[in-house]
Amino acid sequence: ARVSGGFPRGLTTSMSSARNRHRSVVNEEMEENNNKQIHALGSKVFEMKNIAIDIQKELEKQNKQLDDLSTPMSRLGDMFKKTMSAMGKMTQGGGSCYMCQLILFVFVFFLLLKYLIMG
Secondary structure (H helix, E strand, O other), rough: OOOOOEEHHHHHHHHHHHHHHHHHHHHHHHHHHHHHHHHHHHHHHHHHHHHHHHHHHHHHHHHHHHHHHHHHHHHHHHHHHHHHHHHHHHOOOOOOOHHHHHHHHHHHHHHHHHHHHHH
């Protein structure tokens, strides 16, 4: 009993089953490799999730610190505006004596500051 390809029927059946076994082994190896890669990808996604959570916590902490800083800074800004307003009134008043006193005060202040820092 020969088949159309010229090979005996038993030989073609055994060749076909050998091919099927080979395909099965190759498919199992590919599936195992895919499973390993899926596991590795899952681990990386888990790590990235943890990093994202850590970044979120750090940002929340820094935002709180910035909020805590904004109140004193706004008060300082208000004080600076009041000081500049007073300086403007003083200089417009025409009192050159006040300006000389202010310059002298600033000069003495910086000398004293230098003396304290330098020891």
